Amino acid sequence: MSNETPSLEDLKEELIAAYPKKVAKKRAVQIVTNDITEDGSVPEIKANTRTAPGIITQRGCCYAGCKGVVLGPTRDIVNLVHGPIGCSFYAWLTRRNQTLPPTPESENFINYMFSTDMQDNEIIFGGEKKLAEAIREVYENFHPRAIGVFSTCPVGLIGDDVHTVSRQMSEELGINIFGFSCEGYKGVSQSAGHHIANNQLFKHVIGRGTEAPEGKFRVNLLGEYNIGGDAFVLEDIFERCGITLCSTFSGNSSIDQFERSHLADLNLVMCHRSINYIAEMIELKYGTPWFKVNFIGPDGSAKALRKIAEYFDDDELRANVERVIAEEMIAVTEARKRFTPRLQGKKAMLFVGGSRAHHYQDLFTQVGMETISAGYEFAHRDDYEGRDVLHSIKVDADSRNIEELTITADPEEYRPEYTDLKKAREEAGMEFSDYKGMMPEMKKGSLIIDDISEHETEILLNKVKPDIFCAGIKEKYGVQKFGIPCKQLHSYDYGGPYAGFSGAVNFFEDIDRMVNASVWKHLKAPWAKGA
Amino acid sequence: MKSTALNKPKAPSYASSCNACRQCTPLGACLAFKGIEGAVPFLHGSQGCATYIRRYLISHFREPIDIASSSFSEDSAIFGGERNFRRGIGNLTQQYHPKIIGVATTCLSETIGDDVPSFLRQIDKDVSETENQPKLIHVSTPSYTGSHIDGFHEATRAVVKTFATRSPVNNRLALFPGMISTEDIRSLKQDIKAFELHGILAPDYSDTMDGPAWESYHRMSPGGTPLSEMTLFGGVKAAIDFTHVVADKQLAGAYLQDTFGVTRHRLPAPIGISATDDWLDLLSSLSGIKIPLSYEEQRGRLIDAIVDGHKYLSKVPVALFGEADHVLGLCSFISSLGLDIQLVATGGKTKGFEEAVHQNMQGDSSPEILNGSDFRDIESAVDRLYPRLLVGNSKGYTLARRKNLPLLRTGFPIHDRFGGQRLLHFGYAGAQRLLDELINTIITHRQSESDVGWTYI
Numbered sequence: 001m002s003n004e005t006p007s008l009e010d011l012k013e014e015l016i017a018a019y020p021k022k023v024a025k026k027r028a029v030q031i032v033t034n035d036i037t038e039d040g041s042v043p044e045i046k047a048n049t050r051t052a053p054g055i056i057t058q059r060g061c062c063y064a065g066c067k068g069v070v071l072g073p074t075r076d077i078v079n080l081v082h083g084p085i086g087c088s089f090y091a092w093l094t095r096r097n098q099t100l101p102p103t104p105e106s107e108n109f110i111n112y113m114f115s116t117d118m119q120d121n122e123i124i125f126g127g128e129k130k131l132a133e134a135i136r137e138v139y140e141n142f143h144p145r146a147i148g149v150f151s152t153c154p155v156g157l158i159g160d161d162v163h164t165v166s167r168q169m170s171e172e173l174g175i176n177i178f179g180f181s182c183e184g185y186k187g188v189s190q191s192a193g194h195h196i197a198n199n200q201l202f203k204h205v206i207g208r209g210t211e212a213p214e215g216k217f218r219v220n221l222l223g224e225y226n227i228g229g230d231a232f233v234l235e236d237i238f239e240r241c242g243i244t245l246c247s248t249f250s251g252n253s254s255i256d257q258f259e260r261s262h263l264a265d266l267n268l269v270m271c272h273r274s275i276n277y278i279a280e281m282i283e284l285k286y287g288t289p290w291f292k293v294n295f296i297g298p299d300g301s302a303k304a305l306r307k308i309a310e311y312f313d314d315d316e317l318r319a320n321v322e323r324v325i326a327e328e329m330i331a332v333t334e335a336r337k338r339f340t341p342r343l344q345g346k347k348a349m350l351f352v353g354g355s356r357a358h359h360y361q362d363l364f365t366q367v368g369m370e371t372i373s374a375g376y377e378f379a380h381r382d383d384y385e386g387r388d389v390l391h392s393i394k395v396d397a398d399s400r401n402i403e404e405l406t407i408t409a410d411p412e413e414y415r416p417e418y419t420d421l422k423k424a425r426e427e428a429g430m431e432f433s434d435y436k437g438m439m440p441e442m443k444k445g446s447l448i449i450d451d452i453s454e455h456e457t458e459i460l461l462n463k464v465k466p467d468i469f470c471a472g473i474k475e476k477y478g479v480q481k482f483g484i485p486c487k488q489l490h491s492y493d494y495g496g497p498y499a500g501f502s503g504a505v506n507f508f509e510d511i512d513r514m515v516n517a518s519v520w521k522h523l524k525a526p527w528a529k530g531a
Numbered sequence: 532m533k534s535t536a537l538n539k540p541k542a543p544s545y546a547s548s549c550n551a552c553r554q555c556t557p558l559g560a561c562l563a564f565k566g567i568e569g570a571v572p573f574l575h576g577s578q579g580c581a582t583y584i585r586r587y588l589i590s591h592f593r594e595p596i597d598i599a600s601s602s603f604s605e606d607s608a609i610f611g612g613e614r615n616f617r618r619g620i621g622n623l624t625q626q627y628h629p630k631i632i633g634v635a636t637t638c639l640s641e642t643i644g645d646d647v648p649s650f651l652r653q654i655d656k657d658v659s660e661t662e663n664q665p666k667l668i669h670v671s672t673p674s675y676t677g678s679h680i681d682g683f684h685e686a687t688r689a690v691v692k693t694f695a696t697r698s699p700v701n702n703r704l705a706l707f708p709g710m711i712s713t714e715d716i717r718s719l720k721q722d723i724k725a726f727e728l729h730g731i732l733a734p735d736y737s738d739t740m741d742g743p744a745w746e747s748y749h750r751m752s753p754g755g756t757p758l759s760e761m762t763l764f765g766g767v768k769a770a771i772d773f774t775h776v777v778a779d780k781q782l783a784g785a786y787l788q789d790t791f792g793v794t795r796h797r798l799p800a801p802i803g804i805s806a807t808d809d810w811l812d813l814l815s816s817l818s819g820i821k822i823p824l825s826y827e828e829q830r831g832r833l834i835d836a837i838v839d840g841h842k843y844l845s846k847v848p849v850a851l852f853g854e855a856d857h858v859l860g861l862c863s864f865i866s867s868l869g870l871d872i873q874l875v876a877t878g879g880k881t882k883g884f885e886e887a888v889h890q891n892m893q894g895d896s897s898p899e900i901l902n903g904s905d906f907r908d909i910e911s912a913v914d915r916l917y918p919r920l921l922v923g924n925s926k927g928y929t930l931a932r933r934k935n936l937p938l939l940r941t942g943f944p945i946h947d948r949f950g951g952q953r954l955l956h957f958g959y960a961g962a963q964r965l966l967d968e969l970i971n972t973i974i975t976h977r978q979s980e981s982d983v984g985w986t987y988i
């Protein structure tokens with residue numbers, strides 16, 4: 001193993017060498033060397049295609065994306081999983097979303113898992129009766145305002161109709177109950193589940209509220225899941241700026257926030273992959289414009305806040321935003337000074353999620369580190385190359401079975417004044433519905449790998465030794481066998497928050513603790529060192 | 532719906548499960564396969580199950596575990612998964628060159644009724660000439676019957692079935708300890724050595740799931756029950772199934788007995804004093820060697836410690852929960868220490884569990900017993916029984932926090948403490964560790980609850 005970086009381009013061949021021809025061919029278009037032409041365009045990468053059988057992937061299933069990611073963090077919707085026990089058990093508190101109910105007595109179901117615990121009887125004769133029974137039990141035990149019902153793989157096959165059961169039970173019990181056809185085999189990854197979750201929230205929840213919170217500048221924050229308390233940090237920043245948070249999808253959220261989210265003045269999209277559908281649908285039906293923000297890293301955070309102030313075109317807001325940025329930057333500048341000498345020149349790799357592999361690069365740049373290779377677990381081409389390529393994405397069989405809702409402007413609730421506002425801002429050069437993707441912001445020559453496999457990860461680490469590798473818990477301990485620290489960017493290794501300005505300081509500190517940990521000196525026993 | 536005070540034990544009356552106390556069948560099978568040299572687990576079904584199970588095992592073991600899958604699409608779900616299966620096995624083989632692929636089924640492939648044994652026969656036929664083809668071992672693991680423990684035993688038995696052949700009697704002892712910690716595996720191997728015996732322990736994931744830092748790259752984690760040894764199964768001098776309640780038809784030792792006439796012993800795993808006494812007695816009679824002095828010394832120190840610690844433990848009401856065999860072992864030890872066991876709960880529905888609890892009670896407690904329970908049942912029992920201490924896995928944490936009760940973590944999964952995979956429970960040394968932890972858990976709780984801030988307690 002050497003510390004010199006071999007040409008990443010040469011590596012590609014090695015990564016796919018062991019695969020059978022067909023797989024190698026498929027993988028070859030999912031691994032590209034980054035290049036940025038003069039007009040700013042980047043090479044095409046294949047993404048969001050099915051992982052070949054027998055390849056050990058980071059990806060989870062559709063159900064994981066639907067129940068685990070999007071719906072999971074909401075505290076007052078009971079998530080009832082229809083299926084055998086494992087699917088529900090494994091999704092029980094395994095993401096590290098935090099929530100802070102307004103009072104200790106307020107509802108909080110995040111600590112619970114609910115499953116219909118299907119037995120062979122239901123597999124043979126159908127499970128609808130048991131599902132109805134389970135819904136009744138949940139209602140009697142907890143009296144929640146809403147129940148979401150999630151289908152796992154066997155449910156789709158035996159043909160249980162979760163939607164009809166949900167509707168009937170909703171009538172019987174008088175609360176909002178809705179189903180998700182998010183069987184794990186649908187789509188190719190969690191991504192399909194995000195889309196399904198977006199659709200059902202849009203159909204059954206969003207728009208039911210009638211009152212927006214008081215405030216001059218009301219926004220929704222979409223795609224912020226409050227891992228490690230990130231949403232708390234952003235809530236605080238917004239409050240100090242005088243921006244009113246109407247809803248967050250879905251970190252530290254509650255169902256009444258979702259219900260009223262269509263009444264906000266602006267949608268901010270953090271994780272583009274998991275939630276852009278809701279932003280689009282709200283705009284089509286209610287007129288609210290959206291733009292992409294990145295609150296990971298001080299630069300991204302400042303940029304986002306300034307853009308919000310420009311959107312509302314309000315001097316008081318501008319002044320507040322500048323004041324908050326200035327206040328926050330004191331600690332950031334101080335921390336950068338402290339950590340840059342310790343981290344400068346170190347190399348990072350990020351293989352995670354559908355936006356995190358992009359968002360976190362900025363934090364590394366802040367302290368002089370370089371991202372030499374990156375890729376997403378479940379993103380699409382637009383998350384790599386930018387939304388400009390949306391029209392040229394081919395829809396394959398796996399994506400075709402995910403419902404696309406047809407949305408039209410609501411005759412009563414559509415607000416044309418927002419369309420006009422957007423138009424005016426656009427004329428002044430402001431960009432909306434915009435995501436430029438990860439690749440244009442990465443260096444030429446860096447290696448981009450979509451859906452990296454366990455096998456490729458090992459080959460990569462055996463050849464190039466980055467100073468830190470960012471992924472999730474499944475990868476963590478394998479990576480560390482190579483003597484390389486692995487930072488979990490799904491759970492933050494139980495650290496965080498990392499969002500906003502103070503989050504950046506935490507991040508620098510944590511990376512320093514990992515990269516410069518004393519353990520790396522002890523990997524070899526003293527008697528083996530000379531050998 | 533809430534049960535009222537002093538309800539006698541009864542089967543949980545809910546249709547649904549709330550905060551389950553068991554995992555699904557393939558998880559156990561994957562872990563068992565992972566304890567065989569050169570084996571990679573493979574789930575026939577959707578990739579999500581493999582990912583969740585990997586994620587879950589890793590959070591306990593803090594070691595990488597590779598589990599491949601046939602990555603079903605909607606089409607495979609409808610038309611059958613043979614094509615994906617064959618491609619999956621092929622792709623996996625080319626990447627890792629495993630010696631064995633352990634195939635377990637998920638609920639999906641079970642529901643559509645894929646005939647995996649016939650897929651395997653077909654593959655065998657097609658590739659009989661190629662030498663590098665890994666051995667394929669199949670175990671059927673639908674999760675809508677059973678729990679991870681069933682998967683574990685069934686997979687172990689399937690492995691043994693694959694390798695055992697009729698062979699001349701040898702000097703080996705076959706050990707089938709069930710799903711235990713890596714340190715417990717090491718302690719069994721140590722015991723065997725101390726009696727100058729040779730053991731084949733299966734599955735042995737003490738290295739694959741708890742291995743050293745690597746000096747150089749390994750395509751697969753080193754370790755596991757050696758393949759060369761497993762061909763000797765048919766002629767071992769004795770086989771031992773460690774269990775209280777698992778049915779013989781699921782056990783590997785019973786298979787060796789039935790098929791090859793191997794002498795088999797069925798006994799509880801050595802948790803606590805009397806179970807350890809029995810185990811050492813057996814080793815002594817199998818080897819003809821007296822129990823070594825070091826064990827006697829360990830035992831002596833343990834008894835001395837129990838004498839010194841009885842004031843903390845005597846009559847303390849306690850609730851136990853977790854996997855059946857593990858909980859029964861704890862039952863026997865903890866009741867022998869004089870604690871008052873109020874509740875014994877297990878997640879997977881286990882035949883004979885109630886009787887086994889009674890058999891393992893040393894002392895006069897008559898606990899409430901929950902079989903096939905979840906944490907909703909356990910919590911409502913805790914509400915009426917007022918234990919002062921909980922002993923079980925990490926999943927009891929929410930309950931412990933809500934009731935402000937100390938929780939001693941043991942068993943599987945332990946993901947909110949460090950080192951859960953290598954906790955020692957077996958032997959006198961394991962009992963000693965458990966004893967110390969029991970007492971310290973009680974002391975810590977008392978200290979943190981105290982207004983005075985006692986330093987000697």
Ligand code: SF4
Binds near residue numbers: 084555557580639
């Ligand atoms: S479908 Fe079955 S095998 Fe898969 S996670 Fe769920 S319970 Fe386990």
Ligand code: SF4
Binds near residue numbers: 153184583
């Ligand atoms: S059965 Fe389906 S829904 Fe459940 S974990 Fe497996 S892939 Fe996901």
